[in-house]
Amino acid sequence: MTTLPKVLAFDVFGTVVDWHGSIAREVDALQLGVSGDEFALAWRAGYQPAMQRVRSGELGWTLIDDLHRLILDELLERFGIRHLDEATKRHLNRAWHRLDPWPDAEPGLSRLKAQFMICTLSNGNLGLLAEMAKRGGLPWDCILSAEVFRAYKPDPATYLGVARVFGVRPQDVMLVAAHHDDLAAARSCGLRTAYVERPLEFGARQPKDVSARSGNELHAKDLLALAELLEC
Structure with a gap:
């Protein structure tokens, strides 16, 4: 990169x-x-x-x-x-x-936070995300939500809204997600993307295919691995 x-x-x-x-x-x-x-x-x-x-x-x-x-x-x-x-x-x-963070979430986010501005871009509402962060020790710099933009992903207003909030170009924002459709929508708005493998998102009985789908994004096993890729 x-x-x-x-x-x-x-x-x-x-x-x-x-x-x-x-x-x-x-x-x-x-x-x-x-x-x-x-x-x-x-x-x-x-x-x-x-x-x-x-x-x-x-x-x-x-x-x-x-x-x-x-x-x-x-x-x-x-x-x-x-x-x-x-x-x-x-x-x-x-x-x-009250959703529990994945084991790598807090340490991975903390490493990434040392070098980058980190924020949520979730369809969850602000109160939900704040409570979840407080309970799970998630060190966000900023909590952004569909509630802020009054639009749910994949509406372009959500992805472009992040760039607008921080006063940067869309290409200066990277969406990090475990969902290919979310990432594709972000790329269509000019954002960069990183895919994180979460093979057990739907439980052990329904493992996900976590193979790469796009050559235009980073692909990481977890958030600690993403920090390594971004040289944090």
Whole structure:
């Protein structure tokens, strides 16, 4: 890499934190009589369709916390779980605030932070991301969210918004993510990209194909490896 980026913007769910393992554990702890693994996958499967309802205009601007609750209410009915009181439902919905970082996340981010400005670029809302960072010791310089831009990825307003916030060119921003579609959308806006392998994002029963898809991006096993590639 001839010139280094100035800002590293990170996808969070799956890239920095383990949503599947965290949600499955919390569901199992409630002893709902369902598989935490299956419930976590079903909850996540509702994520893109729910955001599409906002993108299409069917719903007005709606935070991820509220979309998660819409999905949760549907899942509780689908799985036949009808005994939870409102306080328990709210607690379960906020499990998305309590996602555990991958083991390399905090040390990797800390190394990268020493050389680069690091921020989130997540569809999660600001309160969720802040609580998650506080709990997990994630050392962000700045928390950016779809909430800031009132648009969900892959809307160009999100990727270009990072450059605008920091007053840099799009090519001075690198998106770091474990999702090829997110990275492709960022590249189409002129950002640089780095793919991080998260083979267990969907759990051990559904390992991901983490092979490289684009020759125009960095490819790292984890965030510590990314720091090595960027010579941190």
